[in-house]
Amino acid sequence: MQSITKSFQTWIISLTSIGAVQCGDLAAASSATVDESMISAKRLYAPPADIENAIVTLPSPRECAAISSWAMLFSPRTERASFEFRTGAENVQIAPLAIDACKWTLWIDDGEGFRLLVGGAKTKGETIRGVWRTTEQIVTQEIFGCGEPTRLIDLVTTSGIVQIDAVMPAKNQDVALGKNGAQEIGLLIDDSSNVALAVYPTQWVNRAGEDFDVLIEARMPLDPAANPLKDSSLAKRTWAGAPLDCVLRGSSVRWSDGTLGVAHVTLEKSGVIRLRILDAHVGDATVRIDADVTDANGVAWTRSVATIIHICDGMTTLRDEPYATLELDGTWINIALPVSTQEPVLFAATELWAHSPRGDRCLGWIGGIAQVESGRSGQQVLQIGCEPGRLKLAANELIECRNIRIHEREGFAPLDLVAQSQIDAAEVVQFLKRTDQPALLAGDAGIPGIASVEFIQETMLVPPVGSHALVLTHGYCAGANTWTMSQFSSDAYKYENPNQNYSHDTFALDIASRASQFKSYGLIGHSQGGCAALHLYTFYWSGLDWAGPGRIIQTLGTPFKGSAIAGNLAALGEIFGVQCGANNDMTYAGAEAWLSTIPTSARAKVFSHTTTFTDNWFGNDYCNFFTDLFLTDPEDGVTENSSGHITGGNNMGLKSGWCHTAGMRDPNQCTDSQRNAVLNSQGAR
């Protein structure tokens, strides 16, 4: 056994297996060596309160709608690209979006004929001999992964229709296809009006080969400034009156394979448009909607929404009959959910209810990442379970499953949902009615043998192998880990795996792999790293479970509830290239689907911090001009404060003067020595 310490220096960790475990008693030891280590999935249980408080219930798709109060228009990269929009504002800011945006000349026609837009003058909107002189500033497009800047131009216009033409310089026409295959140029328009456009699919599960519907509706916030912590949700936000009239200007659906989809448009009801998208392709579809919204005063505003809708392959379903069987397995009650799938591992969950003529009683919620197994009669099943003591039944009660669901492991998109199913397992039900149930033993080890993920272990290890560490992670697609390590003690470990587009699950397994050189560790997660930390703690056994005392998970700028940027970055792939690619986990819908699988007991381990820009009394403040349009204040340039904290977690507050990353207006939040001192001192090891 002493050779273990040495072998850690160069091993390749094969997370070759997963077993379902809770309150672990180990399976019988085998002859496997340490470098064949596995990771085990936890069996999750949430009490009835988590169902009553909607912690572990899947929200409606409408609650997860993508919402926009700005416009982002696209045009093919031709010699002259035209953009037309409607606005009721006098002051409008526009910015061309392209890899060579500063080299394009812009022309404006707001009803008085085309004039050349020339920035830099002190006087706004002054036309001299056909030239519109206005103020502009050069802003970075780094948020889109583009190293070239663009122009942010102030317009003073009359209300109505405005046309902007962008003319490509002749010498730039050789980049017509653009870097990374970019084939379009965009125009971002911010008119500072709160008229909002929302888009959402009508159902959670959308399958390849089938049609699916998207609803489009426009709303006016009642008072967007009334509550700075307001939720971004379409359902939860307070709106004024009925939906506003809106006219669809254009829509596009781009499948994950790059091809374009076909859609039919119908008027659902007053103010709501239905877009039926035909013959869905598997993967993450990017849906773009442009619409003109007419407010209560009859003024039209152009709005754009880009969102990602996950299309599953349709090969994974919960089978019809019987939905669930209940078995007593040692000290566990197992519920086997019959499935039909080609996937080896899925997430499954169900609510459990006691049903009797006198009424229904909620027993709780169980779930977990589970291996697809063979059931008693050879059919495919997913087994989830809990301790029998959770499910005590009265004499006249039967047990049934409600809101059964299965999710993909990658991205946690729902794959199938079933509202209700009886469980017929008389012997087990009788057992659950006994008042003298045996005391719970330590539990079992579940079933290893699930193919997982393989990561290469680093050879440079600081702090020492086998110690107790504080692991600091970066976020989605980060070029580097920007935590100021000198502000942390010597037992801090810098996780670094740059420029990756990982699902929360893959990210979590990568952290587990790299951090398995330590016996135990607390995690400090920046951005998506915080989601990955919570995912790891919730669904798998790892060094996090053995850490303490102290705070096991501390997060900074983590978009637990998603970010509008996810959908828009996907849409902007046509301009800037796909960069790290779309990430369904970080859309509003994807994040809510994922969050609905995390019980309060796991959320309670999270201590979340958020930041925002310094709000000066003068001028329009933001961390990043572009993302400020996408996000609801307060935000840090990527993560909204409302998304950075979760119900059941520990809200450690919002701090001004710090932005999400370097290159934004205020300093990088990861370099705040004051906060880092707290994270360091409070973090569990």
Added chain:
Amino acid sequence: MCVHAENKHTVINCLRSFAMSCALMSVTTLGSAFTLSLFLCENFGHAEEWCVSGADIPNAGVLERPFTVAPATNGNQIIVSVRVQIVATHPWVGDLSARLIHPSGVTILLLDRPGIPSQGYPGPWGCGGDGLDLWLSDDGTLAAESSCPFGQNPVLAGTLRPSSPLSALVGLAPQGNWKLIIQDAVIGDSGILTRACVEIMTASDCNQNGISDSIDIASGTSLDINSNGVPDECGCIADIEPNGYIDGADLSRMLSRWGRCDACSEDLTGDGNVAADDLAVLIAQWGVCSQQ
């Protein structure tokens, strides 16, 4: 209770009250549906507990605790069962291994870094729980190696099975210099052995065949004609005229009771007759009677 000072360590020898121990002797199949299991219980024996206490378990080091077992009972004694108690603090039990070494060199692996190899839980570094307060016994339902109940403190508690069976010590003589060795395998965490005890249950083995006398008698290996619990080959049942010798005086007594008799001491075979078979036993034991 007696206390010995030995090798700078304190060794405490505690005589425990006798606890009956039973062993499965044989299983006989009767037809296809029934088996007859014969359990024999030790009713002659005693348990003694030998304890060591108070020592640091060094970080990535070895704690070696020798102790000398000197059974209070005279005569040929053998081990019939052993249990080991370990009470220790350590923040990472998965670092620890423990061995018990019999004077003959037979080594029992009590603990072997619980949780390693991992089945996914508790992870590659083994059981991360705190502390031990357990008895290691072959009778344990769960193996210490694979027991790591999350959230329990001490994490290893109750009666658990050792990594290798303590039954390997059965039949060996208890006396001599034993060792208890506890090893911490990983740099970083250390602990304290609060105490460790070895409970040794012994029984008489007068014929020194490695099997306790009662089992020899019950299994038919040895006769116990006078039902005194001592195999006849060890006793002097023919010493009818008790003087420590099987001699002419005993022969004379036997001849004087020749023929039928009920429960007389001259009926060495207990068949109600003093006859040639009794004479054969007497002749077989002729001479000095050294066993009693």
